[in-house]
Amino acid sequence: MIRKLVFGAALACFSAAPIASAMAQEVGKVGVDWLGNDIIVEAFKDPQVEGVTCHVTYFDRGVIDRLQKGNWFEDPSDSSIACRQTGPITIGEIDLDKGGEEVFKQGISLIWKKQVVNRIYDKANDTLIYLSHSRQVQDGSAKMSISTVPLYGQEVTWKNGKPG
Numbered sequence: 001m002i003r004k005l006v007f008g009a010a011l012a013c014f015s016a017a018p019i020a021s022a023m024a025q026e027v028g029k030v031g032v033d034w035l036g037n038d039i040i041v042e043a044f045k046d047p048q049v050e051g052v053t054c055h056v057t058y059f060d061r062g063v064i065d066r067l068q069k070g071n072w073f074e075d076p077s078d079s080s081i082a083c084r085q086t087g088p089i090t091i092g093e094i095d096l097d098k099g100g101e102e103v104f105k106q107g108i109s110l111i112w113k114k115q116v117v118n119r120i121y122d123k124a125n126d127t128l129i130y131l132s133h134s135r136q137v138q139d140g141s142a143k144m145s146i147s148t149v150p151l152y153g154q155e156v157t158w159k160n161g162k163p164g
Contacts, residue, residue, distance in 0.1 A: 023047065024106065027055070035068070046103050046119060046130075048094050051087035052149055054130055056080070056104070058115055079115050081132035083147040090157040096121055100129070123163060126151045 028041030038060045046052045057080045095101035100120030120129040128151065133144040156162075 024056075024104065032059075044104050044117075046083075048092040048103070049089065049119070049128065050092075051085055051089040052083055052128065053086040054081055054083040054104070054117065054147065056115070056117065056132055078143050079132045079134070080145045081117060081130055081147045083128070083130045083149050085149055085154070088157070089149075089151065089154060090159065092159050094119065094121060096123070096163055100131070103130075121163075122148075 024042040024044040026040060027043045030039045030041075031037070032039055039057055040060050041055055041057050043053055043055050046054065059078050098120070100118045102116055103119045104115075104117035106115050115132065115134055118131045118133075120131065121127075122129055128149040130147045130149070131144060132146070
């Protein structure tokens with residue numbers, strides 16, 4: 001009896017959807033098969049760039065799929081991203097290094113694997129780049145997606161002045 005309760009509790013924990021960032025909002029969910037697998041669409045606003053909204057998608061494995069494949073602890077690394085101007089753009093203090101900065105993160109495994117979005121400013125082309133990828137302790141994934149928001153020709157307010 002206790003073994004069944006422990007197994008049931010573990011099953012409930014591992015079959016839950018990925019832990020979402022506080023700033024993401026689920027805006028869509030599309031079932032892709034009878035195993036309970038879904039594609040989730042979430043929206044988040046860049047915390048330092050007002051007027052930009054990104055939509056990320058990821059694959060959420062169902063309980064039956066987890067039972068069949070025996071991999072209880074993680075979802076695939078696949079993701080997609082699209083970012084667009086959704087209002088007047090005001091840019092706060094952003095990291096201007098080539099690596100940019102992390103603006104979104106959510107768990108896609110029990111502990112180590114994360115879906116991450118980095119924002120990079122391409123000064124030469126006056127463009128914000130949003131890179132969606134997974135981050136793992138080892139065996140990093142080459143699966144990634146990018147989206148750009150061109151600032152050229154737009155009315156953009158830089159709170160700390162445009163970088164020179």
